[in-house]
Amino acid sequence: MGWRAPASIHTRLTLWYTSVLLITLLVTSGFSYWLLTLALAQDVDRALLGLAEVIREAVAADRAPETAEAIADSEFRDQFVQVVDAGGAPAYLSRGLKGQTLPLSAAAREGARRGRPTLETVQVGRRHLRLVTLPVLRDGRPSQLVQVGVSLSRSHRALARYAETLVILVPLGLALAALGGALVARKALKPVDEMSRTARRITAEHLARRLELRGTGDELDRLAETLNEMLARLEGAFAEMRRFSADAAHELRTPLTALKGGLEVALRAARSPREYREVLVARLEEVDRLIQLAEDLLLVGRSGAEPASRSPVDLEQIALEALDIGAQLAQPRGVTVRMEVGEPVTVLGDAAALQRAVRNLVENAVKFTPAGGLVEVNVDSRNASGVLSVRDTGPGIPPGDVERVFEPFVRLDAARDRESGGAGLGLSIARSIVTAHGGTLTLETALGRGSRFTIHLPAATG
Numbered sequence: 253m254g255w256r257a258p259a260s261i262h263t264r265l266t267l268w269y270t271s272v273l274l275i276t277l278l279v280t281s282g283f284s285y286w287l288l289t290l291a292l293a294q295d296v297d298r299a300l301l302g303l304a305e306v307i308r309e310a311v312a313a314d315r316a317p318e319t320a321e322a323i324a325d326s327e328f329r330d331q332f333v334q335v336v337d338a339g340g341a342p343a344y345l346s347r348g349l350k351g352q353t354l355p356l357s358a359a360a361r362e363g364a365r366r367g368r369p370t371l372e373t374v375q376v377g378r379r380h381l382r383l384v385t386l387p388v389l390r391d392g393r394p395s396q397l398v399q400v401g402v403s404l405s406r407s408h409r410a411l412a413r414y415a416e417t418l419v420i421l422v423p424l425g426l427a428l429a430a431l432g433g434a435l436v437a438r439k440a441l442k443p444v445d446e447m448s449r450t451a452r453r454i455t456a457e458h459l460a461r462r463l464e465l466r467g468t469g470d471e472l473d474r475l476a477e478t479l480n481e482m483l484a485r486l487e488g489a490f491a492e493m494r495r496f497s498a499d500a501a502h503e504l505r506t507p508l509t510a511l512k513g514g515l516e517v518a519l520r521a522a523r524s525p526r527e528y529r530e531v532l533v534a535r536l537e538e539v540d541r542l543i544q545l546a547e548d549l550l551l552v553g554r555s556g557a558e559p560a561s562r563s564p565v566d567l568e569q570i571a572l573e574a575l576d577i578g579a580q581l582a583q584p585r586g587v588t589v590r591m592e593v594g595e596p597v598t599v600l601g602d603a604a605a606l607q608r609a610v611r612n613l614v615e616n617a618v619k620f621t622p623a624g625g626l627v628e629v630n631v632d633s634r635n636a637s638g639v640l641s642v643r644d645t646g647p648g649i650p651p652g653d654v655e656r657v658f659e660p661f662v663r664l665d666a667a668r669d670r671e672s673g674g675a676g677l678g679l680s681i682a683r684s685i686v687t688a689h690g691g692t693l694t695l696e697t698a699l700g701r702g703s704r705f706t707i708h709l710p711a712a713t714g
């Protein structure tokens with residue numbers, strides 16, 4: 253079983269914070285303990301040297317025993333004085349030593365020979381002592397040695413007490429800080445909890461709900477704002493989807509009702525085989541339109557997605573194929589179709605989808621242009637984009653409807669009357685195909701003078 257990180261940010265934050273604090277406390281405690289050790293040692297040495305200095309002067313003036321006793325007795329029970337002659341034999345021992353002698357090391361002798369004091373830490377019996385050895389100079393030569401020792405037990409006690417304090421204070425401080433940290437983290441993250449609770453209540457049916465802003469303008473407010481914007485977009489998309497399904501159902505119901513009506517009329521009386529045939533042929537046309545509509549609906553669903561493939565596509569080739577189909581439609585209607593190519597241009601995309609988009613434009617142009625009119629397809633390259641436009645001399649589109657015609661199921665009144673009118677999906681399919689290819693489809697039109705639909709697509713480079 254492996255260790256797993258705690259689930260909530262606030263627990264993790266608290267753990268992190270506490271660990272960092274623990275390390276900080278340990279480092280500062282260790283450092284302060286070390287500094288105290290140094291300071292105590294310095295104090296002891298300084299006091300010891302001062303004392304040894306006083307006794308040396310007393311020895312030089314032959315007042316050693318009185319001075320030493322006075323000092324040792326008065327305040328410092330744990331201080332010991334020893335005077336040694338040049339040969340190393342003890343000349344005086346303070347009472348506190350109780351007959352024991354202080355050790356005289358080779359280093360201390362050497363120091364004395366050079367006229368310098370020597371500081372050492374030694375063990376006498378069970379006591380640890382700090383010991384200073386100081387020469388008494390007569391005629392420039394050390395005649396006697398003054399040794400003053402002080403027990404280190406006081407310093408050790410002080411250090412031990414400090415360590416005890418740390419052992420209590422560090423965990424206590426850590427516990428308090430962890431508690432405080434946990435409270436702060438919980439308070440700071442409370443809005444996040446609230447946000448997720450609200451977000452959980454937002455479903456597809458309640459997309460109008462929004463996360464509450466606290467007005468602090470901080471990161472959490474910005475997050476809530478971003479989420480709210482996303483919700484608004486989702487709400488819009490859902491509404492559009494709902495509208496689309498309703499429109500689609502409506503579009504399907506009309507021809508199906510007509511079909512049913514026709515069949516019911518045919519069944520109402522006995523008919524001759526020829527009559528039946530006529531009815532069936534007539535209904536077949538409706539079935540064809542239904543199939544076309546179903547295919548278009550499928551296409552609308554798919555056309556907004558990323559192109560299935562992205563290969564180099566020659567725009568001129570696309571225009572030619574669309575024009576071919578347009579010409580077949582145009583001929584019986586007495587409409588002329590023609591094409592003009594400026595600079596040839598290649599774009600990256602799904603040839604079949606682009607073909608479909610252009611075909612929709614050309615078919616519309618032919619469909620809505622009266623006999624004697626002209627439909628012209630233009631291919632050119634401009635500012636690193638491929639431009640394909642379809643112009644006609646048809647009725648044009650009222651200015652108020654220029655954007656509307658790209659919406660699904662929108663047919664203008666004039667077109668709705670016509671038998672040839674489609675479901676109003678052609679332009680919306682064309683636009684979503686072009687947009688999915690990173691391009692734009694725009695319309696310029698003047699009532700009574702015609703329309704021009706223009707596709708801009710990023711040209712393939714290299």
Ligand code: ADP
Nearest residue numbers: 616617620657663664667674675676677678679
């Ligand atoms: P459909 O052609 O199936 O009606 P579209 O989405 O292709 O649907 O077109 C939507 C509407 O835009 C058409 O019904 C028509 O009113 C108008 N329209 C499209 N193209 C033209 C055009 N070239 N000239 C005039 N009106 C047009």
